[in-house]
Each structure stands twice: as structure tokens, then as C-alpha cells.
Amino acid sequence: MFGERAEVDATVLGDGDPDLAVVGGIHGDEPSGVRAIRHVLDTEPDLERAVKFVVANPPAGVAHRRYLDVDMNRVFPGDPDSPDRERRLAAQLADEIGGSIVLSLHSTHSSTNPIAFVSGKHPDAQAVAARLPVEHVVNHDPVVDGAFTSCKRVVSVEVGRQLTDAATTNATKLVRSFLRMTDALPDEPTTGSPDFHTLTGSVEKPADAEDPQLLVDNFREVSEGTTYATTSDAEFVADDSFYPILMSETGYDHIFGYRGRRAGDSLQEARAAWGTPLAGDE
Incomplete structure (x- = not known):
């Protein structure tokens, strides 16, 4: 269906050039982030600043597979000339987000409660993660290479158990909290008081x-x-x-x-x- 022309799917809401982004679907078998994005888009929120909403790996999502060629969350910043779809998509995604502050949504087999992951190198991402309604923030630099969080200002959150309605609910709440704490939506955000690990x-x-x-x-x-x-x-x-x-x-x-x-x-x-x-x- 997508063949060699696979592209990320990006939608901008709000006026101006976006410097905020919400990303879902880096792994095609983790649909909660994509569902949360679609739910927020369907509600047509009146945003006070522009936000880009991105489905990162549409081919893998259609196939209901984690990835088709290589794990996209291990190959950033990607390669636009690679024969691997995910390497090309990673390069497209890095270009789409530019210097934006990014919330990236994933799901897991290990926890029902959201967990944030950041790079130890990027203080802006850490500041966002520390305010999200999560119990734990983890720096995975010492172990994981090529993750999306290696791009500046990216926070990745495991929103809950894979393929559950609860994960989609958590993801939607996290998106709204992220938009509130970055002044894209009015009202006070729901925040957390996490501990920190490496x-x-x-x-x-x-x-x-x-x-x-x-x-x-x-x-x-x-x-x-x-x-x-x-x-x-x-x-x-x-x-x-x-x-x-x-x-x-x-x-x-x-x-x-x-x-x-x-x-x-x-x-x-x-x-x-x-x-x-x-x-x-x-």
C-alpha cells in the first residue's frame, strides 16, 4: 500500500508556525498514541498556539507490526536515502519536528501507569517530563542508542499496557496535560511529582x-x-x-x-x- 513512498502523516492545528508537536505511532503495534491524536483532532480544540500532530510510521500501523524493516526508535536521526522505510521515516520525522518541544506516545507490556523517558543531555525535555502526570522519569541514554529522545526537546511516554483502552485514555489525558502546560490550551494542567532513574x-x-x-x-x-x-x-x-x-x-x-x-x-x-x-x- 505504501511501498517506497512511505511518509509521516502530519497535521497542524492553531495559527502560526508550530513549535510544539505530539507524535504517535513510531511503533505500528502501539496504537494508543495514534488513537489519542485522532481523538484530540476530532474534538477540534481551540488552540492558543500552533501544534503539529504526527503519525510517525503509517505503514507499520496499517500492518499492525512494531516495524517493517528496522525498529524506528533505534535509528534516529535517520537517513533519507536508506533502503529501510523506518530510517527514511525517522529522517522525515526529525525534519518535521525541527526544534519543537515534543511529546511522543508509546505503550508497553510492563506497566499500566505512564512512565516518561528522556535523554540526560536535553534539559528542556527533562523540564517537561518532570511536570507531566507520571510517577517515574527515566534517562535511557546509557543503554539505548538512536531513540527519538536523542533529538532535542523530545519526551517519550509509555502510556500504559499495549492494546488496551486504558492506554488510549491515559494517552489522551497526557496530550491535554502537555498542551495545557505549554499554553496551547487554557486551564491548569494535571501535573505529577515523579522520581528519577537511569x-x-x-x-x-x-x-x-x-x-x-x-x-x-x-x-x-x-x-x-x-x-x-x-x-x-x-x-x-x-x-x-x-x-x-x-x-x-x-x-x-x-x-x-x-x-x-x-x-x-x-x-x-x-x-x-x-x-x-x-x-x-x-
């Missing part, structure tokens, strides 16, 4: 694991020596303490998810831990 590595899972069972909760510290997961023929014991992040039985083929460490209870503490540059020094 990804430090992945938690491996055998590819042929049978009946995997996760025995710990995300964002609750696992002590050294604790059995954190089992399969039909193995137990997995922590070599040292860590915080589980995005861990689940079925979310990934070869890992349970990720391990992390706590970076602080405030944005100031997190920035000190992450070595974030001062605003304007990006």
Missing part, C-alpha cells in the same frame, strides 16, 4: 524460555541475592541490587526488560546525577 543495562532472558514468571515489581528495588524471575527450568538471581524498569514476561524476546538505578527525588538531583548541560548549552 537505565544501566538489560536483564537477559533465554530466547527459548518456557513459562517465564517475573517475581518483582517495576521501580521497586531488588536486593542482591533476590530471585527476580523463573522459567520452567531456571531461576534468575540478582548479582547486585537494581531497580527493574520495563520488565515483563512477554514484552521482549530476549530480555525481561531493563535494570536501573535511582537518580533522585527531584529534577535537580537527577540532572546532577546525569551530568545534564545547562539550558542553552545543548
Whole structure:
């Protein structure tokens, strides 16, 4: 249907040149962000500043697949001349957003509650994430290469469990909170008081694991020596303490998810831990 001419789908609401953007559908099997965007567009909000709404990977969405050629959320800033659709789409998306402040919407197998992800290099994105109605903000720079958050001023949020109505509801609420906190919509936004973490590595899972069972909760510290997961023929014991992040039985083929460490209870503490540059020094 899309062939070699796959393009991102962008719509602008409001007057002027947009410097805000909401992005959904980087992964085609995570429809909650796209549904939230469509819901907001259908309500035709009277925006007080221009906002660009972008469906990032229409071909994968139509196919109901995470990606068609390569994982789009691992190849930013992309390549407009690549034979891979997602690399070309990543380049288009980076060009579409320019220097905008961006809310990017994803979903997960691991949590019903929204979780924000940022780069430790970009203070503007961190400031937005710290005000969103989320419980946790995570810097994934040490582990994840080529994510959309590597572009300046991008906050990615896992809005809830994949393919659930609750995730779409959460995504819609987050979009409206984002638009309110950036003065695109009137009224006070719903804000949060998150804690802050840093990804430090992945938690491996055998590819042929049978009946995997996760025995710990995300964002609750696992002590050294604790059995954190089992399969039909193995137990997995922590070599040292860590915080589980995005861990689940079925979310990934070869890992349970990720391990992390706590970076602080405030944005100031997190920035000190992450070595974030001062605003304007990006």
C-alpha cells in the first residue's frame, strides 16, 4: 500500500508556525498514541498556539507490526536515502519536528501507569517530563542508542499496557496535560511529582524460555541475592541490587526488560546525577 513512498502523516492545528508537536505511532503495534491524536483532532480544540500532530510510521500501523524493516526508535536521526522505510521515516520525522518541544506516545507490556523517558543531555525535555502526570522519569541514554529522545526537546511516554483502552485514555489525558502546560490550551494542567532513574543495562532472558514468571515489581528495588524471575527450568538471581524498569514476561524476546538505578527525588538531583548541560548549552 505504501511501498517506497512511505511518509509521516502530519497535521497542524492553531495559527502560526508550530513549535510544539505530539507524535504517535513510531511503533505500528502501539496504537494508543495514534488513537489519542485522532481523538484530540476530532474534538477540534481551540488552540492558543500552533501544534503539529504526527503519525510517525503509517505503514507499520496499517500492518499492525512494531516495524517493517528496522525498529524506528533505534535509528534516529535517520537517513533519507536508506533502503529501510523506518530510517527514511525517522529522517522525515526529525525534519518535521525541527526544534519543537515534543511529546511522543508509546505503550508497553510492563506497566499500566505512564512512565516518561528522556535523554540526560536535553534539559528542556527533562523540564517537561518532570511536570507531566507520571510517577517515574527515566534517562535511557546509557543503554539505548538512536531513540527519538536523542533529538532535542523530545519526551517519550509509555502510556500504559499495549492494546488496551486504558492506554488510549491515559494517552489522551497526557496530550491535554502537555498542551495545557505549554499554553496551547487554557486551564491548569494535571501535573505529577515523579522520581528519577537511569537505565544501566538489560536483564537477559533465554530466547527459548518456557513459562517465564517475573517475581518483582517495576521501580521497586531488588536486593542482591533476590530471585527476580523463573522459567520452567531456571531461576534468575540478582548479582547486585537494581531497580527493574520495563520488565515483563512477554514484552521482549530476549530480555525481561531493563535494570536501573535511582537518580533522585527531584529534577535537580537527577540532572546532577546525569551530568545534564545547562539550558542553552545543548
